Amino acid sequence: MPSLKDLKNRIGSVKNTRKITKAMQMVAAAKLRRAQDSAEAARPYADRMNAVMAGLAGSASGEGAPRLLSGTGADQVHLLVVMTSERGLCGGFNSSIVRKARIAAQELLAQGKTVKILTVGKKGREQLRRDYGQYFVAHVDLSEVKRLGYVNARGIAQDILARFDAGEFDVATLFYNRFVSVISQVPTAQQVIPAVFEEKSVEGVSDLYDYEPSEEGILADLLPRGVATQVFTALLENAASEQGARMSAMDNATRNAGDMINKLTVEYNRSRQAAITKELIEIISGAEAL
């Protein structure tokens, strides 16, 4: 049975914890709004980019298509780009991405393919190191980045493209969390090289336009940009998801701390009452004994 003083200390410490989680929740809420805004602001660019590329890709596929579009012709070496956060305390955010990447890696290895892993964000790297450490090829550290910019995405994309040009892999897939709402983030695997487009691309859109310099020239110019854009979108979605996940995790923590405080307070009051009753009984029985 903990003493009154112990109980009081514990209530105090849980109250402090609650203050911290509450503050973290509010910070995450503010950051979430900003992350959502930048994800929103990036959407027109990405949408238009995809639309134009899909139109061009439809007409340029076949012989002589750029390798970024048609692939290397092989399907042997897979590059998994696992994007996670730099900080913890965000619920299942990192674990869900890592789980998805792990399943994909297992499947590929079971099929006898070669797997290479490029990690973005240290949390995923830590979780994957034990089982898949030998497949790591590179790591991108974004912990110094205050505000995600296109520059960051371009850096990652350039790294990926340089590896592709050097023939280090055949297929690249991004793993990140797509933001649906504060309580729901969907771990997503998205193949970026060779480029895939949704089927909804309009047929024959390319006939409508004049191209300068040429369709192939434009496509060759756009595909690397497309990779950077997709990486950027993924980074932004991930950032918004991270804050969303942290917000709901901290909301839960705050609520749990509240419950715990209530329980401890009841226990504290009960023991205080018991102590008073005990003293009274001692006094009364002492008086009766006289």
Added chain:
Amino acid sequence: MADTLQFDLVSPERRLASVAATEVQIPAAEGDMTAMAGHAPTITTLRPGILRVSNAQGSQSFVVTGGFAEITQTAISVLAEQAIPVEEATGTVFDDLIAEAKSLAEIALPEDKAAAEKMVNDIVAMRHAAGH
């Protein structure tokens, strides 16, 4: 036919402009072109240069470093990798761009060398055009 067209300038990070314009001067890959309403539908890549939008209220200029433009009869969308209003583009912005382009030109493969050097020259020319 309407005498204005809808002009949108977006960079990956934000939408910079969405206005009605009478004419838009675009630094296309193979030379500047000016598009007005009713222009033949065209898709072109951009070289680093100054993008000028004119409408009844006057004209606005932007420094763009690359990307592409989609022109239809009634609208122009410019997707620029990097776009800065000309008023905000100071000497240091250009210095950074030139330094970046130069470092890229140095590590470029032989077959890309010419393109990378053209990039440097384009940016230097753009700097002069912007009056720095």
